[in-house]
Amino acid sequence: MTQNLTHLLTRRAHLPAQGTTFYRGVHTTETDGLFALDVAGDAGILSLYADLSPQEEAELAQECAVAAHLGSVYLKRRPPEARHAANVDREWLSPPEPIWGEAQAEVTALENGVPFLIRPGADLSIGLFADARPVRQWVRQHAPTRVLNAFAYTCGFGVNAALGGSQVVKNVDLSRKVLNWGQGNYALSGLNAPDEDFLYGDVFDWFRRLANRGDTFDLVVLDPPSFARGKGGAWRAERDYARLATLAAEVTAPGGQMLTLLNHAGVSSAYLDRMVRLGLEDAERQGRAAHRLDAGEDFPEASHLKAVVWTLDT
Template structure:
């Protein structure tokens, strides 16, 4: 097990300085402040939401190391609050550890903050820093959401695995004709409705559908419904009452189901955040699924996290891969 690097406060200050353009951007207050080994601190990330920092640990630190890291974060960044998330790499570990041990509800440093609003590209989102491992916004998707907002005018958009509906908010802000948000959890969809209202967007409950995505894709296909853009951003691993999904094993199946509801000349935005899955292999899985659906498709663009706040070590690919496939 590697120890925390020396001169930690200096490393954290340098990491913040490299985000200078984002710090100066009044339209965005949410971005990654520290990205692991690429910023000199392996197995540790830190996300900034306004003046609140969320630190994530991807290995077990000793109590003394945690104290050192948190004290260094306060010294380097002077945040209002720091929240801590412990993220074991294996999903089976998560099921056997108390939630509060992984994601304490209380702030590790600074004052408690239950709910506040962060900005991304001029849009506003509710953030709950003490509410589990996910606080409301996945920051590596910022550039992809900006792309969708720029493309969405007059289009119909299906947002699969919508979580708090940030893609839906971006598409609506870009002038989409209709956005259908779909997720297994009603609770996060209600959070998404709050985000829409926060941005002055009308909310129709029929456009926030809770249920198994595969089940609903089958229903939509049977009805002959189609969308100009389908965004598929699943978790790497998930389980519902009827479906188990692993991106490494099942993405072609997801692409097949999604392709059946993409309109002619429409686009499938296929996203995967599984580290270790090469981008070319992921693209091949997506195109395999499209072919299985009886559609012809070609990749017309690749997106991903901003290199400004999600740098990667030399020779490595970003964990997040996004391929835009146009279907005929």
């Protein structure tokens, strides 16, 4: 296995020279669905999609470390029911200590030259989703004056918008913890990060508040989870994305754009498009799919990521 891992990792050896030290080293399509390996600096994040014995887990982690020249490897167990088990079996799914090597609570890794804080042992989500790298780059290259970044997580889209020249960037998330993490990412790039640009609370509530104020944005980024629980009940992307698109359209300026993302294998691109169009109709807006963006080159073959830039009517 080690020899094969080395061969697979060689395919991405050019990325650090291009300013990217956070990337998918080995994808599930290259391991028959058994595992994936993300690389963040000299830390590895090993995601397992099948049951292995503790000895097998440790051996695989060591093989990954040797093949990728890593200082540590962290384990993420990802059974099909992980999204439901995360609240009760968090430490089993995502052990806080490395399975191999010395602990690294925080790693600063680069994405297209932009530094981000990665916390490999913090949770199943480590601070950034590598497959959306080209989408964040698009935001940086096309950053308009006013941007609303919904479901901001650690503000990767917000950082890129600000670096691209956007004058106003609002980041919205239900977690203060990840918004604080996002402010740390802003600081790494020397960006101003006033508290008023980091809006804590339910995204749907914030959309309504912003609409009531008459606030509009030239670009609204929608990057929701596929499933989540909140005070309003369970969010399911396959059921609720149209309602989200309606609220987003109401705060999108005339001629502005919406960037819709979803990482969900069970939702097709055509179905997501249909939900977005239904949402636009409910908002009495018209729009067209202007750009379709793919995952990075380190995500070969089919990717679960759908990313579409919609241009709305004037």
